[in-house]
Amino acid sequence: QNECLCGPGGDWDGSSCTSGATTGNAWVTLDEGNEDIDEWGEAGGDNPPEYLIYDGTEPGWNVTTGSFFDDVGFHTDADGNTDVAAFKDLGIVIRPTEALQSNFAFENISGTNQSYIQLLGISGTDIGGVHRIILSDGLTPDDNTTITSPTYKNASGIPSPLVDGTTYNVSYNLYDGAGNLATFDGPQAEKYDISEPTILEIETSLNQALERKKTGETVDFTIIFSEDVMSTAALIVTFETS
Known part of the structure; x- marks a missing residue:
């Protein structure tokens, strides 16, 4: 029938x-x-x-607060444009529009299907590098899920950590319970930076010989760092006297 x-x-x-x-x-x-x-x-x-x-509707994300990354630093491009697009720690909050499934196979189609978040290297030493966060089966829209220390895997399922100094584009690959697939972009051009800055040099126009200054007089100098830096408070430089 x-x-x-x-x-x-x-x-x-x-x-x-x-x-x-x-x-x-x-x-x-x-x-x-x-x-x-x-x-x-x-x-x-x-x-x-x-x-x-x-069910013929593709899954997606509900709107959540906060940033995909913690955005603790900033990055300056070759033209001198500065924006907040650097991250050290991942702080993802996700909540799908419907229940997701992962690590499953269609009956008449070979292969395993997974829901994942992918980071693709677009600059630095990891151009073309694929790093996927495989999502757990059964994520639902009932609660927010926070991911802070994920295990990254490449397209073959082999562990593949992010590479310091590389810029990544984020995309999503989501399957719902009916097998509908949604693929769409997330944040773009996020630079992964886990190296602490160092002081390379201190430049000044003062005489190389002993310089004497009175209290309240200006001492002009420039600090050269190993990379772009930012501060959440005033930078304090201490002069030692002898």
Whole structure:
């Protein structure tokens, strides 16, 4: 016996979907209590449910507060433009629009499918490097999930940590419970920086010989750091006297 799960606006009249349902239809074969949907395989097994839910909507993220990265530093490009786009620690808060699934296989399609967050190297020593955070199976929209110290893996599933000094683009690959796949971009051009800055040199126009200054007089000097730096408070330089 064949029946049809009709798409939006359509009803089953016993032989076909009404004319209003032109998309989203799926044929269902009832065979000894099992629902066989198109070429997807049996949906109910030996104990089929009383109904099936048709889901043609791709998953996504609910809006959450905060940044994808902690953005504790800043980065200056070759043109001198400075923006907050550097990170040291990952601080991701995620909440999907519907329950996700990961590490599963379609019955008639080979391979394992995973929901993941991917970081792709676009500059630095890790250009083209793939680093995936494989999401747990069954993440739901009920609660926020925080990821702070993830294990990164490459496309082959081998551990692949981020590389210091590399800039990454973020993208998402999400499967919901019905197997719908959503792929879309996240934050772009995020520089991964775990090296502490150092002072390379201190420059001054003062005489090389002993310089005498009174209290309140200005001492001009320039500190050259190994990389761009920022401060959450006033920088204090202490002069030792002798």
